[in-house]
Amino acid sequence: MFAYYVKVALHNTQRNKVLAALMVLAIAVGIGASMTTLTVMHLLSGDPLPGRSQHIYYPQIDVNPQSKGREPLDMLDYRTAMDLWSSDKADQQALVANSMVKVRTPYSTRPALMLPMVSTTSDFFSMFDVPFRYGQAWSKSDDASRTRVAVISSRLNDKLFGGRNSVGKTLRLADSDVRIIGVLDAWRPSPLFYKVRGGRFTDGDTSAFYKKTDDVFMPFAASLEVNAGNFQAFTCWSAPDPNEDLRNAPCVWVALWARLNSAAKVNAYRSYLQNYADQQKAAGRIKYADDIRLRSLMQWLDFNRVVPSNVKLQTALAFSFLLICLTNVVGLLLAKFLRHSGEIGLRRALGATRTAVFFQCLIESAIIGLLGGLGGLLLTLFGLYLVRLQPVAYADLAHMDVSMFLVTFALALATSLLAGALPALRASLTPTALQLKLL
Amino acid sequence: MQIRFVLAALRKHRLATFLIALQISLACAVLCNACFLIVQQVHAMRIDSGVDEARLGTVKLSGFDPKSANDFNARVVDALRHVDGVQSVSVISGVPFGEPGVRAGIGLDPDYKQFGGVIDFYLGDDHAAHDFGLHLISGRMPSPDDYMPVTKFVPSNAPVLITRTLAEHLWPGQNPLGKQFWGLDTQFRVIGVLDHLSVSQPGGSEAKDPDWSVFVPAIAGPNLAGKYLIRAQPNDMPRVMREAREAALKAAPDAVLDTDQSHSLSRLRHSYFESARVMVKLLAGVVVALLGTTALGIVGLASFWVTQRRKQIGTRRALGATRGDILRYFQIENFIIVSFGILLGMLLAYGLSLELMRSYEVPRLPFGYMPIGAAALWILGQLAVLVPALRASAITPVEAIRTL
């Protein structure tokens, strides 16, 4: 029976090739546009640390003594960050500060590079599950003893050492020699979560959050010595002296990431933060002790609205477009089925049940939808190729993955059935007598 | 005359009519909002930076020792001046469309009780104001005494040139000359008003208006070093910039040239608006695809109705309808459906606009876009229905007699 339906449906589809092509095209373009944008959305709004992010937290304290008691600043000042870090209350924790560092090698005469550096502490790598290709991370004692070691990205390793194992080699960072102890494997969290901050001030242009991983990682304290004067504050509550060390400046520029493995730990950490803030308020260093936050990684990303508004807008546009294509196809299918209503009436008169007519029509639309979905898949691949050509930080991320591949097919099928159901229902419900009369 | 019949017939085809109207209303909603976004982006891209973009380029060096900044500045400026075609070189803190320079919140009183907003400060040495090509509309340009060394991020108690827009925002309706404002732990005094001077990242910073910036005269030194403004003839610019980059590196071999920032201002502007351009193209593509799909939908449905009604049309012709009557019947029908769609679309457009405002930081859709979107769809509808309608009008009255 099913085979017969399909045969009739194919025959009907071929009866009006232009119309069928038009409907297939409409569905294909609609799905292509929606799936391209949805895939980009999916890539940009995903979890950068799957399976781990729920234990990662970003503590904030309103360290601004002139605060008006609203949202605390996005980062911490040096003293607060160091106090929280030294207390060692979390399962794991890492300080993060960023700067641009001048990089040279003693092995070549290539001109110096200015590269982004992460100043952090040893837990960073294990806490964020960072993969290593060669060597390993530094140890806690390196943090304390300000050992001049560095971990470099695989990209920098490729550039400077042709991808060979560079562990043990020397890098010249600013004006100091630093020994390479580790080379990262490919690592491209999306977004580059440990640098996400200030998203609410970007006016929706957050594509910078999707830049590639930093090239140089150094122990926090050692890097402050090596790259002194090149750290930039996130913001200051009064103008700092640019010639003075940021450590004493009225500025926030250090982030603290903590790993808290259980709800109990989270609660304990929250009350610890509160205690600390209360103490600081008593000491007169801060103004609003209750203005603390302990957001999980994903909450922090949400708060920063990391997905660029352009991308969200494009997705909204694409889905409106799909909706329009869908109504278009519903209209055309309806016209098509009703045009054949005489024939349908004849079929009903000859004993076809209402359900049979309904399924006949539904299969006819499913064929259109399946072809449209196939076209949509190809257009999605083409759309992603176009996205990769765009000058945006996340361009290289735009690839189809298995889940989105399945979603595309589900969408195509849903679209076609949705588009077919209404006309099919309408066609099957028309009274037989009327259909015969119209013949 | 025929409207009544058209309406009566449409009532009998409610579902199909509703579907095509729904499609048109969706198209209307998206069209209005997409056009508005395009206009906004284009408007943003057309911004007047207030500087002589075509004649300007910038070179940025980093990685030098701030202690030797004076010597460093002197060496680089000298090298750049010797590049063939360079008319003038100045030391600056930033340029429009370049990376963010000095940016800070200001107040109209020392205690910031009256907050003035976050603005951009452009620092420049004694050549800069002239080299930028700033256009003064009142007051005076900085005199030699006005140039002072930079203490923190700016010189203390500096005289500034303010843009007309910012002055009007800070002191509405008043003469800004001689007024003071506070920021960066110091105070500023307005000595001149500029026509325009855009912030370094127009549309992307906290500034509410792209013209919220001031020019501060300063002396190059440890806190003003590494960024240079080059002035040359527009047609010479690509070569001059190429040679300037080489000359700067040669003069300061230890420093690192910022290859992203060291370009002509035209090029910086071009890359600054790259994503906006992509967005405009995309939106335009959506609009075209949308109109195309809608037109195809109309053509498709109208063609079907024409085929379906061949006998009816023949009958009408036999009853005395002229070709024009038949043509008009389909045109009126289309007009009614499209109008119905537009009516629905206006509501949708408004709803969509509110949603966009909430989620994507865009202003509310001005009402002026609705009639434009409506007109566009009416015209589109009439054009789309023309071919099927003409085909309908060509049906001979003999069709009335023909049995199926």
Added chain:
Amino acid sequence: MLEMRDMSKIFRTEQVETHALRSFDLHVREGEFVTVTGPSGSGKTTFLNIAGLLDTFSTGAYVLDGQDVSDLDDYARSKLRNRKIGFIFQGFNLLPDLNLFDNLDVPLCYRRLKRAERHQRINDALARVGLASRMKHYPSQLSGGQQQRAAIARALAGHPRLLLADEPTGNLDSQMALEVMDLLQDINRAGSTIVMVTHDPNLASRAQRNVHIVDGRVAEDPADGTIRPRPVEGTA
């Protein structure tokens, strides 16, 4: 009222020329009820199409109500159709999307008549065929006989000079067919000229004058005494 002289209609395809009508002569006077009969393919329908200004002819002349309509363009023929001719079709040809009132209103609107006059004419016409109470009904809600009476009312409302009927009873059972035939005869007695194409010899015999067409020519016409040899299978 209707005068066709030496008329011919030739359908050309790439290979063949078909003479649907050849040297066709017919004169219908005002107030006559003429039936046209003939075997299939004899040219009845072509005659009706031309008589009703639905189609053009190749050579000859056609004078309708004293006006030579041979060289009129499509627009003028549409207008003439609208004012002077009333059609009654085999398949009724009511517009399914419109109720009876609107169905009758369509040709009157094409004539740009005033609203009050249209209403008057529609009411009169529907009353005359006994459907005044069915004004708001849609064609699908009526029986075949009622539909054909409505179609006749539509033709009458235009006060045509000439009523053309194409097998008006072909889709009806015999009882309904008789009703319709009676109605047409009433209309004729009231002064309207009627030309009816049919293949039913019983109906044809009820008319004052029966014109028989064979091979695109008038084979038998009592009015001018034309008698050509009839084929055996013809109606006798």
